[in-house]
Amino acid sequence: MAWITVIFYPTLVAAASVNLSAIQVLKKHLKTTNYDKGIRPNYGENATLIMVDAYVESFGKIEEVEMEITTFLYFRQEWKDPRLANVLNSTVALTKQDIGLVWRPDTFCYNSRETDLDMEDTALHSVLRLKPSGDVYYSRNTRLVVACEMQLHDFPMDIQHCNITFGSYGFTIDEVEYKWKPKEVPVRHLSMSQFSVTSSNTSREPSHLSTGTFSDITVTFSLQRRVGYYVIQLYLPCIFLVMLSWIIFWTNPENYGDRLTLGITCILTIVFLLDYVNVMLPKVNYAKGVDWYLMTSFLFIFLSLLECIVVERLLTSKAQESRDEGHDNKACVIASDR
Numbered sequence: 001m002a003w004i005t006v007i008f009y010p011t012l013v014a015a016a017s018v019n020l021s022a023i024q025v026l027k028k029h030l031k032t033t034n035y036d037k038g039i040r041p042n043y044g045e046n047a048t049l050i051m052v053d054a055y056v057e058s059f060g061k062i063e064e065v066e067m068e069i070t071t072f073l074y075f076r077q078e079w080k081d082p083r084l085a086n087v088l089n090s091t092v093a094l095t096k097q098d099i100g101l102v103w104r105p106d107t108f109c110y111n112s113r114e115t116d117l118d119m120e121d122t123a124l125h126s127v128l129r130l131k132p133s134g135d136v137y138y139s140r141n142t143r144l145v146v147a148c149e150m151q152l153h154d155f156p157m158d159i160q161h162c163n164i165t166f167g168s169y170g171f172t173i174d175e176v177e178y179k180w181k182p183k184e185v186p187v188r189h190l191s192m193s194q195f196s197v198t199s200s201n202t203s204r205e206p207s208h209l210s211t212g213t214f215s216d217i218t219v220t221f222s223l224q225r226r227v228g229y230y231v232i233q234l235y236l237p238c239i240f241l242v243m244l245s246w247i248i249f250w251t252n253p254e255n256y257g258d259r260l261t262l263g264i265t266c267i268l269t270i271v272f273l274l275d276y277v278n279v280m281l282p283k284v285n286y287a288k289g290v291d292w293y294l295m296t297s298f299l300f301i302f303l304s305l306l307e308c309i310v311v312e313r314l315l316t317s318k319a320q321e322s323r324d325e326g327h328d329n330k331a332c333v334i335a336s337d338r
Contacts, residue, residue: 022092026130029087030101037103040175041081047177050105051078052166052217056187062195062223065282067150068113069162069223075117075142077105078135078181085134094128096121102128104138105176110165110207110216114145152281155288156230159198165218172212179204185219195223234273234290238297241266245304256312263305270298 029035040048053076060070081103094101099121109115116124117140125141148162168176180202190197199222207216245266248259274294281288287295 053181058189076139099128167216173215198222245301259308
């Protein structure tokens with residue numbers, strides 16, 4: 001039994017330390033070749049091609065007032081570094097501080113308000129896989145809060161198209177070029193409390209700035225609002241309020257106070273609903289779909305109240321005419337008696 005252990009022990013030790021040995025080989029190569037991680041691959045030649053892939057785990061808050069969305073995704077980049085080719089015999093995975101040994105693109109999000117793309121790899125989950133051919137695979141668990149210019153003309157039956165744009169901060173298109181690897185970015189959780197993701201499309205176009213032309217890639221998510229909440233909390237109450245205001249038509253016209261109180265109460269309730277909805281929305285300079293609906297409901301209730309006032313005035317006028325006619329008849333009878 002002892003001779004079996006003696007024979008296979010070196011093999012077991014070598015297998016257990018294969019990753020450590022590969023990292024040591026890589027570090028030795030970087031040191032002996034004076035590898036400069038500040039210089040991009042293919043420097044002085046063609047542009048470095050970055051193939052980008054992403055997988056959205058979920059969407060967080062979607063704020064209409066701030067016009068921003070929160071996204072949690074796995075952001076992946078692939079490129080080839082010829083300086084690292086034929087160095088290793090197998091793929092090695094670098095994590096934490098070891099990721100900083102090699103060159104990485106300075107990718108950032110153009111329309112982000114909060115991002116962790118600029119954070120060190122030691123502060124989040126990330127991995128860099130280096131293949132013997134020099135191909136590099138770099139993945140990060142990323143959180144983004146991006147601006148989304150929402151159009152609320154059809155709210156709450158609207159569809160929002162939110163863009164997330166990536167690119168290099170310092171390298172122009174002649175130095176670093178970005179391309180999407182897939183045509184769509186998959187989303188794990190398509191349904192949220194108020195929205196459903198209907199599609200995701202990728203696009204690529206250069207951006208021309210005063211400092212040069214940069215390669216940009218964009219993914220556009222189409223988010224359709226779910227109207228169930230608004231049907232229960234808004235549309236059905238408005239329908240019932242309008243129907244409630246119609247009780248005025250079946251109330252005794254002589255009960256003017258009760259009819260007027262009912263109409264004013266319905267109007268105040270509609271005004272409250274209008275204010276309640278708009279508190280959750282940005283102060284835009286156009287009427288939204290829900291505004292037209294509430295204003296139409298307000299108009300129906302107002303017409304009911306107006307009918308109440310018109311009927312009261314007609315009844316008052318008719319009663320006054322009857323009293324005046326009675327006085328005239330009484331005066332005529334008194335005159336004839338004389």
